[in-house]
Amino acid sequence: xxxxxxxxxxxxxxxxxxxxxxxxxxxxxxxxxxxxxxxxxxxxxxxxxxxxxxxxxxxxxxxxxxxxxxxxxxxxxxxxxxxxxxxxxxxxxxxxxxxxxxxxxxxxxxxxxxxxxxxxxxxxxxxxxxxxxxxxxxxxxxxxxxxxxxxxxxxxxxxxxxxxxxxxxxxxxxxxxxxxxxxxxxxxxxxxxxxxxxxxxxxxxxxxxxxxxxx
Amino acid sequence: xxxxxxxxxxxxxxxxxxxxxxxxxxxxxxxxxxxxxxxxxxxxxxxxxxxxxxxxxxxxxxxxxxxxxxxxxxxxxxxxxxxxxxxxxxxxxxxxxxxxxxxxxxxxxxxxxxxxxxxxxxxxxxxxxxxxxxxxxxxxxxxxxxxxxxxxxxxxxxxxxxxxxxxxxxxxxxxxxxxxxxxxxxxxxxx
Numbered sequence: 001x002x003x004x005x006x007x008x009x010x011x012x013x014x015x016x017x018x019x020x021x022x023x024x025x026x027x028x029x030x031x032x033x034x035x036x037x038x039x040x041x042x043x044x045x046x047x048x049x050x051x052x053x054x055x056x057x058x059x060x061x062x063x064x065x066x067x068x069x070x071x072x073x074x075x076x077x078x079x080x081x082x083x084x085x086x087x088x089x090x091x092x093x094x095x096x097x098x099x100x101x102x103x104x105x106x107x108x109x110x111x112x113x114x115x116x117x118x119x120x121x122x123x124x125x126x127x128x129x130x131x132x133x134x135x136x137x138x139x140x141x142x143x144x145x146x147x148x149x150x151x152x153x154x155x156x157x158x159x160x161x162x163x164x165x166x167x168x169x170x171x172x173x174x175x176x177x178x179x180x181x182x183x184x185x186x187x188x189x190x191x192x193x194x195x196x197x198x199x200x201x202x203x204x205x206x207x208x209x210x211x212x213x214x215x
Numbered sequence: 216x217x218x219x220x221x222x223x224x225x226x227x228x229x230x231x232x233x234x235x236x237x238x239x240x241x242x243x244x245x246x247x248x249x250x251x252x253x254x255x256x257x258x259x260x261x262x263x264x265x266x267x268x269x270x271x272x273x274x275x276x277x278x279x280x281x282x283x284x285x286x287x288x289x290x291x292x293x294x295x296x297x298x299x300x301x302x303x304x305x306x307x308x309x310x311x312x313x314x315x316x317x318x319x320x321x322x323x324x325x326x327x328x329x330x331x332x333x334x335x336x337x338x339x340x341x342x343x344x345x346x347x348x349x350x351x352x353x354x355x356x357x358x359x360x361x362x363x364x365x366x367x368x369x370x371x372x373x374x375x376x377x378x379x380x381x382x383x384x385x386x387x388x389x390x391x392x393x394x395x396x397x398x399x400x401x402x403x404x405x406x
Contacts (some may be wrong), residue, residue: 121236193263201287
């Protein structure tokens with residue numbers, strides 16, 4: 001009796017208990033945009049402090065991969081340089097339409113960071129099957145080529161960007177070599193690297209910095 | 216244009232993951248798309264918890280500022296909506312605790328009278344009593360009840376948002392119902 005009565009009251013409460021007014025979502029978004037995307041002062045972290053012991057272990061484990069990855073990047077760069085540059089402006093304007101930088105290097109870097117972020121989001125996880133290995137390999141190889149180009153460009157002269165690109169190069173090299181065999185172990189290593197090096201937050205910071213700085 | 220590019224991109228994992236990845240690197244259009252998808256539900260919940268239109272807007276704003284500032288930390292271990300609602304619940308409860316510290320809230324017994332309902336609906340006095348009884352519930356119990364019985368969240372969603380087990384969510388709602396029945400007393404026998 002009491003339960004049924006309470007159910008009736010609670011059912012009524014869906015309409016009567018603090019019925020939400022229409023939310024001014026556009027207005028709230030304006031406030032969110034102002035606060036969340038405000039340019040914040042960039043604090044350059046001290047180099048040694050960012051090198052955790054875990055990273056050193058990881059770096060050692062990936063040393064062999066780095067050699068292969070860099071080699072892959074250099075070879076790929078020759079073949080794909082023109083294609084990468086040709087497509088960069090188009091993809092930049094589309095994917096990062098709201099954050100377009102003026103300098104060609106900045107545009108290409110923004111495009112690269114967006115594609116790298118997408119690739120990292122495409123990695124398989126416990127809750128997400130991710131892209132097939134072949135696609136991941138192919139995209140990582142393409143990005144490796146761009147990474148090397150950027151490292152050799154004025155963009156790579158800025159220390160923090162250089163550090164990020166080098167870390168991404170390590171990760172991409174590992175993704176480029178991802179194979180069905182030992183896949184779980186390799187993915188675990190990749191995810192540890194991304195986590196240990198704060199790769200995703202650093203991509204975001206770097207992308208934001210591109211809007212306010214010149215190389 | 217951005218959404219079209221994502222939709223045509225051969226490497227897109229799926230729409231929301233792509234949007235999250237782009238928003239994480241500061242893309243405004245992707246951020247707005249995520250906001251559009253989740254803001255209304257967050258606002259509803261915030262308003263049900265706080266009961267104040269201005270505060271509900273402020274809370275919605277605060278939730279999404281936190282979401283976009285910490286998006287780089289989102290690892291995809293739970294659904295994005297779960298992650299957003301966890302932030303929403305935390306922000307709302309923290310705000311309500313601050314409000315309670317500033318002033319002991321009194322349930323606005325006239326509030327129920329401000330809305331028009333069907334003539335044969337529940338007695339307005341009973342509505343006001345129920346509102347007061349819900350107000351008097353402990354925060355964790357109240358939000359579980361509001362989310363489940365009023366906003367229609369599942370216990371799994373509530374558990375994920377509150378960081379508790381699904382069974383604990385059920386227990387909280389059961390507890391809330393027992394407290395409401397006790398608080399309403401004689402009214403419960405009327406029919």
